[in-house]
Amino acid sequence: MRLGPERVAVTISGRDKGRLTEQDVMVVDLQGQAVDSNARPSAETLLHTQLYARFPEVGAVLHTHSKNQTVASRLYAGAGAIRLEGYELLKAFPGNETHETAVELPVFANSQDMPALCREIDAWFESGRTMHGYLIDGHGIYTWGRDMPATRRHLEAFEFLLACELDLRRLRS
Amino acid sequence: MRLGPERVAVTISGRDKGRLTEQDVMVVDLQGQAVDSNARPSAETLLHTQLYARFPEVGAVLHTHSKNQTVASRLYAGAGAIRLEGYELLKAFPGNETHETAVELPVFANSQDMPALCREIDAWFESGRTMHGYLIDGHGIYTWGRDMPATRRHLEAFEFLLACELDLRRLRS
Amino acid sequence: MRLGPERVAVTISGRDKGRLTEQDVMVVDLQGQAVDSNARPSAETLLHTQLYARFPEVGAVLHTHSKNQTVASRLYAGAGAIRLEGYELLKAFPGNETHETAVELPVFANSQDMPALCREIDAWFESGRTMHGYLIDGHGIYTWGRDMPATRRHLEAFEFLLACELDLRRLRS
């Protein structure tokens, strides 16, 4: 969650995400460096700060790994993106006034090289395409918004839409 | 929920449906116009008031968007309706004394033009066919009943029957 | 649940099974006739009393309609029975000391004629085959045991085994 123009709260590396307390959270700057702390931030901190640095209006970033996110990322990694269309719930994303639209959810390869992964994500933004989130193959989703409630809404929408999309694929096969 | 012959309680537009309190509810007349309130009713209010106006015995209308409802609406939009038969639970709907019956659940296209959508729904009623609910493609279900417990029972029955119908389709493919 | 050699507690007809209290339960004899009560017992009471009358050691009978039970009953109604084998959990049923056994779960047609349905069930018992429960097509399961904990265990075992069997069918298709 963003705390200020150059300050972000992230999770300390290795903490049990199911039992987080205030003691498991630390502050970093937009380069992902610890501020007033000796703790080590989570390995994927750069993926978070990349979004806060690029979009001053972003107030929160969430990263989760549900079964649907993981399975969808594996299935669509070859295609490079999942196209979501025809759902009323696409209105949950900013800029979508009607459901007669499509949202593209890219799938990036799961690299341990964070700067290389950041460059791939940057290239997507630079190409002029919009995205409200992305998957990492075999890993999970990242999504963001102006504040925590908006970001949770985007996460919930992606989870629901991926569940529908996978189920339609099972049923149409 | 109906409050009287010409008065209905509906949700105010844009409120988080997972956290509704009394402050998120307003009163409208059977044309969907606000009564004693400056709040804006939900965009789909006309779909609710259409049912209260046509059927004086309807005391409650529910609209939800579960995964099964959304997936079924996408799968059967082309056919225009889902035919449910052979289930004991069909007795949950009024007028069904035995399970040796069938219930048709129509799927209407998802239009942003509410009056046009209302006319399509009216046409179904005018054709003399009964329905206890309908789906809107990519969106969700509407169902109704004489009071809230009956309407919840119809909703629960449709949700269960759609889950069974989709699973049978997966298993028979 | 059995209360004595000739007395059984059953649910009063039409009560909401999700909100049962003591006031929703009545006593019947082994012919399904109300004892000291003007209430009407559930339409399926004869299916319960048939089991208490035939097997003096039966202390409880449970009837439920889950999605897996309903879907399995529809899928296997043509075959007349589901054969469950190769599962450790088959040991949950009395008389099964090892998992190297099979349990047959018959599926009977869903008849509104309770005496006729009882005769079909009797015919299965008379044929010398054992069963620990049965399905009714499109409707649900009946299972029984020496007391309520044993009967709940049988119900839980059938629910789990049907879930596995359906999933294996989805995966092997």
Added chain:
Amino acid sequence: MRLGPERVAVTISGRDKGRLTEQDVMVVDLQGQAVDSNARPSAETLLHTQLYARFPEVGAVLHTHSKNQTVASRLYAGAGAIRLEGYELLKAFPGNETHETAVELPVFANSQDMPALCREIDAWFESGRTMHGYLIDGHGIYTWGRDMPATRRHLEAFEFLLACELDLRRLRS
């Protein structure tokens, strides 16, 4: 759970695993013999003590039977093992620093002859292959770790990975 170099706490035979209290637990030695107790340990105690005896660093062993574990064991019993690769979550197992690895989960036949089953499991270890858990066909999973939190993490990881693997198989068929 290990209590000391030669002492292990296991469940008493036949207790309801959903309602365990301290009174349902007993102490055995590394040969599975009761220590200071007349209670009979669970039939599968040898599978637990085999792991504590072979690996002094193992502090806990867990055995569960979920639907996914049971279904996966049935599906992969013929192949003898499930190969899990391409998942970020493989890092949950010790020695896996990256997700660019594979974990093999063997499936052993469900034998009532515990010493024979132990020899099969020993043969796998003797062959020099690593494993972090194994399935028994039609039955469930065993997994272990240095303490209870690590063992729960391994169990949760296997459960999640099996769910993904089965779902990918459904979707790719």
